[in-house]
Amino acid sequence: MDVLVMVGQLMLSLSILIVLHEMGHFLPAKWFGTRVEKFYLFFDPWFSLFKKKIGETEYGIGWLPLGGYVKISGMVDESFDTQILKEEPKPWEFRSKPAWQRLVIMLGGVTMNFILGFLLYGMVLYWYGEEYLPAENAQYGIHVDSIGYEMGLRNGDKILRVGDQPFEKFNPRVVIKEIILNNARSLTVEREGQIIDIPIDPKYADILSRFENKNIVLFQPRVPFVASELIKDGPAERAGIQPKDRIIGLDSFPTPFFDQFFELVRQRKAQPVTVHVVRGADTLHFNLTTTPEGAIGVYPFGPDYFFKTERQEYTLAAALPAGVRKGWTFLTDQIKAFGQIFRGKIKASESLGSFISIGQMFGVTWDWERFWLMTAFLSLILAFINLLPIPALDGGHVMFLLFEVLTGRKPSDKFLEYATMIGFVIIIALMVYALGLDISRLF
Numbered sequence: 142m143d144v145l146v147m148v149g150q151l152m153l154s155l156s157i158l159i160v161l162h163e164m165g166h167f168l169p170a171k172w173f174g175t176r177v178e179k180f181y182l183f184f185d186p187w188f189s190l191f192k193k194k195i196g197e198t199e200y201g202i203g204w205l206p207l208g209g210y211v212k213i214s215g216m217v218d219e220s221f222d223t224q225i226l227k228e229e230p231k232p233w234e235f236r237s238k239p240a241w242q243r244l245v246i247m248l249g250g251v252t253m254n255f256i257l258g259f260l261l262y263g264m265v266l267y268w269y270g271e272e273y274l275p276a277e278n279a280q281y282g283i284h285v286d287s288i289g290y291e292m293g294l295r296n297g298d299k300i301l302r303v304g305d306q307p308f309e310k311f312n313p314r315v316v317i318k319e320i321i322l323n324n325a326r327s328l329t330v331e332r333e334g335q336i337i338d339i340p341i342d343p344k345y346a347d348i349l350s351r352f353e354n355k356n357i358v359l360f361q362p363r364v365p366f367v368a369s370e371l372i373k374d375g376p377a378e379r380a381g382i383q384p385k386d387r388i389i390g391l392d393s394f395p396t397p398f399f400d401q402f403f404e405l406v407r408q409r410k411a412q413p414v415t416v417h418v419v420r421g422a423d424t425l426h427f428n429l430t431t432t433p434e435g436a437i438g439v440y441p442f443g444p445d446y447f448f449k450t451e452r453q454e455y456t457l458a459a460a461l462p463a464g465v466r467k468g469w470t471f472l473t474d475q476i477k478a479f480g481q482i483f484r485g486k487i488k489a490s491e492s493l494g495s496f497i498s499i500g501q502m503f504g505v506t507w508d509w510e511r512f513w514l515m516t517a518f519l520s521l522i523l524a525f526i527n528l529l530p531i532p533a534l535d536g537g538h539v540m541f542l543l544f545e546v547l548t549g550r551k552p553s554d555k556f557l558e559y560a561t562m563i564g565f566v567i568i569i570a571l572m573v574y575a576l577g578l579d580i581s582r583l584f
Contacts, residue, residue, distance in 0.1 A: 143505035150503040151496065152206065154516045156182060158254065158523055159209035165253030166211045166246055173242045176233040179212035206496075207572070213246070236554070240545045247538040254524035255468075261517035263464025269510050272452045274311040274362065276300065279448055282331075283360035284400040288348065293339040294360060295332060296400055302329035313359045321346050322477040346486050352494075352582060362444040366399040369446070375438020380429040382418060382439065389424075390417030399441050407435035468521055475525055495572065497579035532557075532564030 159182055170177050177198045181189070185203030192201030203209070215234025230237040235246070282297040283289075294300075300308045303316050304325030319325035320341060328339040348354065366388040371378040382388075389397055392415050396402035406414070411433045418425045431437055455463060482488075503515055528536040537560070545551045552560075 146505055146507055147500045147503050150507060150512055150515070151500040154503075154512065154519060155206060157516060158257070158520055159183070161253050161257055162250040162523060162527075163209050163211045165249035165251070166213070167249075169242075169246045169249045170211070170213055170235070173238055173246065174233060175235055175238060175242075175246065176214040177211055178214055179210070181211075182209045184208060184210070240542055240551075244539065244542045244546070247535050247542060250535055251524040251527050254520045254527070258517045258521035258524065259465045259468040260461070261464070261513050261520065262467045263461040265510060265513050265517070266455045266463050266467070267457050267460035270452045270454045272450050274444065274448055274450045276308050276311045278450075279311050279362040279444070281363040281365070281398065281447075284363040284398070285360045286358060288345075288354070288357060289359040292328070292341060292345055292359075294328065294330070296363060296398075298330040298332050300328060300330050300360075301336070302327075311362060313361070316359055317349050317357070318474065321350050322474055322481065343486075346481070347488070350481075350488070352578075362448060363398050363400065364442070364444055364447050365397060366402050366439075367442045367446065368439045369442045370440040372438035372440075376429040376431060377416070377427075377437045377439045380416070380427040381425075382416065382427055382437075383420065385420075386425075387419040388416060388439070389419055391415070406431060406437060410435040468517065471518065471521055472525060475522070493571075493575045493578055495576040495579045497576070497583075531567060532560035533562075533568055534564065537561070537564050 163180060163182075167177055167180055179199045179201070181201045181203050183190075183203035184205040184207055185192075185201060186205060189201045189203050192199055194200075213235045215230060215236040235243060238246075276299075279299070282299045283294065284296050285294040285298070300316070302308055303319040304323060304327060306315075306319060306323075306325070308315070316325075316328070324343075324346070326341050326343070328341060330337055330339060349357065368377070368382060368384050368386045368388065370384060371382065388402055389395065391402055391405045391409075394401075394405055396405060409431050411431060413428065413430050414437075416427045416429060416437060418427060429437060499519070504511060527534050528539070530536045530540040532538075532541075541552050541557065541560075
């Protein structure tokens with residue numbers, strides 16, 4: 142069922158993106174009197190799942206969900222249907238239109254994706270708002286993981302700045318982004334009342350960008366250990382510990398925070414221990430034996446129990462420009478990521494992924510807020526990738542059209558045919574490579 146939910150979300154999102162992208166080509170082509178022979182969601186080699194001809198255009202659904210297409214008369218595209226190019230150009234063909242009209246047609250798809258991405262970001266902000274934890278509200282500082290510890294962070298640190306950027310909203314992903322994309326080389330923290338600058342080794346840009354670390358959480362808000370739920374018939378329940386009890390010690394060691402208790406108790410597997418608890422105004426002591434895994438059978442409350450979050454609400458007038466800013470920030474981050482790849486600071490093999498990786502990003506529960514944010518993300522990614530100057534992509538066609546506009550010389554149909562074929566091979570090779578990476582990561 143989990144896989145079906147991921148696949149369902151991915152297919153719905155891709156269907157929306159593909160139809161609107163192709164509509165971006167279809168509409169200006171029709172406006173300029175260009176014949177559109179086919180409009181397909183998904184590819185249809187050999188056969189289609191559905192098709193219906195309306196006027197001069199055949200509308201259909203293919204069976205191969207790797208994209209979609211509009212087939213425009215007189216255009217050299219990935220269909221490699223060159224028979225029509227052997228005839229004299231007709232007035233309704235793409236190749237007969239002025240260069241500026243052909244340019245508008247080719248830019249229509251990415252334009253639609255840019256608009257959709259910015260609009261969805263804005264509408265998500267308008268509908269859901271934006272909830273966040275102010276960094277100053279995390280009063281106990283942070284609990285760091287192993288990589289965060291290697292970088293120099295310590296439990297209880299309060300992060301003040303990442304490079305030159307103030308750390309105002311508690312979000313570990315911001316720290317990772319600043320290190321990978323913006324070359325942040327220091328973290329400023331408050332530690333035991335003193336302000337300390339922690340230098341960041343440049344190697345962590347590579348480490349944090351690796352696929353194996355894609356879900357890493359460098360740190361979390363540090364919290365006291367207050368029992369939320371108890372495992373039925375577990376050691377804690379049998380001993381008499383109750384929900385809302387605050388656990389403050391293990392044997393002779395004080396453990397005011399959950400991470401301290403966790404580190405100690407996992408070293409005591411299947412051993413008798415004494416757990417010290419505050420309940421109301423009383424301090425109680427419970428003797429019990431830990432599980433073979435080194436646990437007592439208590440689920441702790443998370444940060445939202447201890448810290449007040451804030452939610453920023455947006456009017457429609459405020460949400461739309463905020464969505465554009467959010468989308469633009471995402472696009473500039475992608476450009477920076479490409480720059481880091483070309484400079485060798487991020488490995489392409491650690492960053493590429495196929496539909497498997499994309500599907501996993503949707504998650505195993507259907508959350509509409511996450512779905513629309515993912516669709517906005519994918520829409521902007523689709524626009525960005527399609528603008529790359531690779532023949533067979535929109536950006537390749539735009540490159541040749543700009544050459545024609547600037548020089549007055551139109552590349553020959555035969556040249557465009559060969560260039561498109563080369564670009565198509567490059568794209569297929571990249572897709573196969575990305576799919577191979579994802580398959581290897583599953584084992």
